[in-house]
Amino acid sequence: MPAFQSVDQLLLELGNNKVRRIIDMLFKHREVSFDLMVDMLDGDEKFIRSLIAKGVLVSEDEDKVQLDEQLMSFLEGFMEIRDDIQNFEIDARIKGIKRRIRLYFLEDDISEKDKYVDKIKDELKRLGKVIRRNVIDLSRLVMQDYKTADNPEVRKLKIQNHNEKADKLIELIEALEGILKDDYFFTAVQDEQLNRLANHLRHDYLKPARTNLLELSQEIVAFINRIVYHQRIFKKLMKIKRLRDHYELEKYTNIEEVLAQDRTLFMDTRPQFRTRPSLDHLRSDEGYDMILKLAGKQQHRSQKLIKAGEVLDLDMINTKPVIEQRINYGSIKDKFISSDKDLFSFIMDFPFKVETPFEERTKVFCKIALLYESEMEFSAEKEDRLQLNGKEFAKVTPKKGNKSKSKATELVMDSDVN
Incomplete structure (x- = not known):
């Protein structure tokens, strides 16, 4: 914001x-x-235009007003706020991208065209992160609310609310996929970074998110049906209890007749009964086939018993101890933050107690990058990408200010890592 020459001036204006x-x-x-x-x-239109002139507000087409992108990023980062899909204005974001695409084709100045492309790329990155974070949070909240909510009605309402969020997420994914299918725009721009970003969004963000949401929608439907069933059973039990407390159960219901005919107990195991086939059935062709089938099973069972009694050759037994590797991702993350390497190089050089091949180290790299995304910085620049064994990896470094280790982390032994 060049209109402000000092922090004091900026704070006075924002205050x-x-x-x-x-x-x-x-x-x-x-x-x-x-x-x-x-x-x-x-x-007071003059006051708004003064804020636009100072760079606090941005108005691209004299119709919509936005906060300056740097100011918006600062507020979101400082408050650690993530876009919640419940309050997320899907139409506004998608329309904003489409409007910039139209302005790109109408603009003649090359520098202005590049600005529109940069803003479109920033918005696409932002939407991808919004989708991924909300899908992860939604899956966690569905299971949490289903297990922890005591009141069935409250549990049902929360699950239904999550189902609405899932529908909005699917709507956002479909809208974003529609933009990425605009081959005319991507062909006209011919920006390698934009095309790579579009492919990254399709395969690494939108496709997995859609699959997870479909599975989550099935789980939500099953949860709601289960809640409704339990509510119906609970209401019947409460009605029976109320009649029993008023000594009216035998008077207004046929409970004695039902209990006399049905002696099963609630939560009792399902009874199993053996039925012996008749001799006439055993003399038929179907009975003969059944006898042969049972005889084959009996013969197979006796062969197993004979083999079980054979003496084992001790030379065939592997007496070497098998070491199982259990990875403490939190400890590895803390050691990485205190190092001066990028995450990929750190994992490739990490001294695991057990021999760990390249594929397993790659899985550890991806796991740590996803689990502790908020503590990492991801570089999208082409020159920062790392290549090994024909694969390309993003450069991941700790965020500034995360170099210090907690005392609890320092107490973790090396044996906990492996």
């Missing part, structure tokens, strides 16, 4: 009551129409 109201609204809704912003400030 203004009107500016705080504007930032709060745009932080929640991401984008607001220019006319709505003027109405909120009682027609």
Whole structure:
């Protein structure tokens, strides 16, 4: 923001009551129409245009107003806020990307075209992260609410709310896939980084997210049906209990007749009964086939008993101890943060107690990068990518400020890592 020459000037401007109201609204809704912003400030259009001139607000087409991208990123990073799909304005984000694509074709200035492409790439990256984080959180919350909610109605409402979030996520995925299918735009831009980003989104973000959401939707339907069934059983039990407490159970129901005919108990194991076939059935062709089948099973069982009694050759027994590797990802992450290497090089050189091949080390690299994504920085630049055994890996480094290790981590023994 070149309009401000010092931090004091910037803080004074942002501390203004009107500016705080504007930032709060745009932080929640991401984008607001220019006319709505003027109405909120009682027609003070001049004040809004002054904020646009200072770089606090951005208005690309004189119709929509947004917060400056640097200011928005600072607020989200400082508050550790992630886009929640429940409050996420899908149409606004998708329309924003489509509007920039149209402006790209209408613009004649090459530098302005490049700015539109950069903003589109930033928005696509952001949407990919939003989808992945919300799918992970949604799967965790569904299981958590189903297991921890005591009241069946509360549990059902929470599960249904998660189902609505899953539907919105699918809607966002479909909208984003529609943009990525715009071959005319990607062919016209001819940006290698943009094409690589589009392929990365399709195969590493959208496709796995869609698969996980379909599986999650099936689980949600099964959970809801199970909750409804338990509610129906619970209501019947409560009705029986109420009648019993008022000594009216025998009077208004046929409980004695039902219990006299059915002696099964709730939660009892299913009884199994043996039925002996008749002699007439055994003399038939079907009975003969059944006898042959049972005789074959009996003969197979006797052969197993004979083999079990044979003396084993001790030379065929492997007496060497088998060492099983159990990886402590948290300990490895802490050691990586205190090192000066990138994550891939660190994992490739890590001294595991058991011999670990390249494929297993690659799995550990991916696992740590996904589990501790908030503590890592991912470089998307082509020159930063690492190549080994014909595969390409992103450069992952610790975020600044994560170099210090906790005391609890220092107490972890090396034996815990392997």
